[in-house]
Amino acid sequence: MTVKIIRKNERLTAEWTELEVYVDGKKKTSVFGDGSTEVELEGETAELKVKQIMNRAVTRQVKAGDTVEVSNSRAVTRAVPLLPLMLLILFAFSYFGLFNFGMAGVLVIGFIIFLTGVKPLQIKVIGSGQESGS
DSSP states (O other): OEEEEEEOOOTTOOTTOEEEEEETTEEEEEEETTOEEEEEOSSSEEEEEEEETTSOOEEEEEETTOEEEEEEOHHHHHHTTHHHHHHHHHHHHHHTTOOOHHHHHHHHHHHHHHHHHSOSEEEEEEEOHHHHTO
């Protein structure tokens, strides 16, 4: 039996980013861009793990026949617009002569710590093998 993995088409998902797919700890395949793939399971259930380059992996238990969607987490999609806002604040402080490297460092380090603390991806089961009659 298989599990179908669909990568949601989002603005933050580029065609060149690779999504590595692991089943029970073994790398099975990769998905690029907004593609999809099917992965063979050895039993009725398995642990599905997906990982994107330079990000933490996320896991979920799946059953044979499931269709899962992998997308960016809500925290990441809301944090990305903060980067231009942060740059705008730095430019404004620079324009008014209030800029210092300590403040810039705190902002940048805080943003990096925030991004490393959140899960970048989420796995959602959108279809089950039992519902479709498989």
